Amino acid sequence: MDMTARPYRSVLYIPGSKDRALDKARGLPVDAIIFDLEDAVTPDAKVEARATLKAALDQGGYGSRAKIIRINGLDTEWGKGDVEALRDADADAFLLPKVDSAADVQALADLLGNGKPIWAMMETPLGIMNALEIAAHPQLAGFVAGTNDLAKELNCRFRADRLPMQMALQTILMAARAHGVVAIDGVYNQFKDDEGLKVECDQGRDLGFDGKTLIHPAQVEVTNAAFAPSEAEIDLAKRQIAALEEVEAAGQGVAVVDGKIVENLHVETAKKTLAKAAAIAELAK
Numbered sequence: 001m002d003m004t005a006r007p008y009r010s011v012l013y014i015p016g017s018k019d020r021a022l023d024k025a026r027g028l029p030v031d032a033i034i035f036d037l038e039d040a041v042t043p044d045a046k047v048e049a050r051a052t053l054k055a056a057l058d059q060g061g062y063g064s065r066a067k068i069i070r071i072n073g074l075d076t077e078w079g080k081g082d083v084e085a086l087r088d089a090d091a092d093a094f095l096l097p098k099v100d101s102a103a104d105v106q107a108l109a110d111l112l113g114n115g116k117p118i119w120a121m122m123e124t125p126l127g128i129m130n131a132l133e134i135a136a137h138p139q140l141a142g143f144v145a146g147t148n149d150l151a152k153e154l155n156c157r158f159r160a161d162r163l164p165m166q167m168a169l170q171t172i173l174m175a176a177r178a179h180g181v182v183a184i185d186g187v188y189n190q191f192k193d194d195e196g197l198k199v200e201c202d203q204g205r206d207l208g209f210d211g212k213t214l215i216h217p218a219q220v221e222v223t224n225a226a227f228a229p230s231e232a233e234i235d236l237a238k239r240q241i242a243a244l245e246e247v248e249a250a251g252q253g254v255a256v257v258d259g260k261i262v263e264n265l266h267v268e269t270a271k272k273t274l275a276k277a278a279a280i281a282e283l284a285k
């Protein structure tokens with residue numbers, strides 16, 4: 001699967017130890033799943049979770065959802081065993097927590113030995129400061145913002161506007177875009193607060209994130225809507241493309257739509273909007 005051309009609006013964490021949640025996810029309209037062996041699994045359940053997760057992946061039923069396995073850090077007692085147990089599992093990528101540098105990504109690449117795409121949790125101060133070299137690693141395909149760990153490391157407060165996080169979030173995005181990797185926003189912890197979730201989704205979308213990580217099925221609908229092109233955006237994209245075609249036929253390079261200029265670069269964005277809408281429609285089939 002091409003991991004960069006597909007939608008990643010909703011990316012749900014599922015504890016790899018929980019049979020019921022692993023089963024529930026087969027019917028949820030999420031774009032991607034992170035099968036978690038790290039923070040969602042207690043230390044006493046970590047070894048057993050590998051077999052539980054392997055059995056769920058062997059059984060399949062996750063359809064077109066991207067399947068990403070989050071292992072424990074390679075500096076923990078479980079990381080290496082997670083890779084050994086799951087390197088051949090039916091998954092699209094491996095997600096490494098608390099990545100500090102490109103060397104951490106290389107250590108996982110060496111251990112995997114199969115060229116599988118690697119995603120990085122961006123959630124440590126060193127990781128943020130080294131975002132560009134991490135994104136440049138040839139096996140690196142995606143970034144996930146770990147805003148809980150970041151808040152812990154920064155000793156910052158949780159605010160609705162996420163002001164203390166902005167430098168980190170934007171650095172993650174800059175590095176991701178510089179190297180063409182996917183960028184997914186962090187989780188919203190109050191999983192019963194749809195209004196707050198919507199505000200945070202809209203901020204993440206405004207910043208440029210491809211989607212948001214989620215902790216509960218109740219968060220899927222709001223998130224899918226927030227990260228999909230709206231009807232108004234699709235309509236505008238179509239009109240921009242048509243308007244530029246029209247002026248180009250008359251030998252000009254600038255059109256005006258709704259009082260704003262439209263040039264080739266705007267049409268590139270418009271075409272991406274339509275392609276994303278089409279990809280989302282394809283996933284829903």
Ligand SMILES: CC(C)(COP(=O)(O)OP(=O)(O)OC[C@H]1O[C@@H](n2cnc3c(N)ncnc32)[C@H](O)[C@@H]1OP(=O)(O)O)[C@@H](O)C(=O)NCCC(=O)NCCSC(=O)C[C@H](O)C(=O)O
Nearest residue numbers: 013014015020021024025039040146147148149215216217
């Ligand atoms: C938060 C939860 C502990 C709540 O669980 P629970 O009380 O069981 O919720 P519900 O009773 O409302 O569940 C209803 C049904 O939905 C299923 N369910 C719940 N959560 C999930 C899920 N994540 N994926 C799939 N299915 C789920 C339940 O099984 C119920 O099903 P059924 O009985 O058949 O109706 C729980 O949601 C949870 O554990 N969430 C995941 C927490 C998690 O993954 N944490 C780690 C990731 S966050 C993080 O680490 C981010 C990053 O690293 C950072 O630093 O920020």
Ligand SMILES: [Mg+2]
Nearest residue numbers: 123146148149
């Ligand atoms: Mg974390």
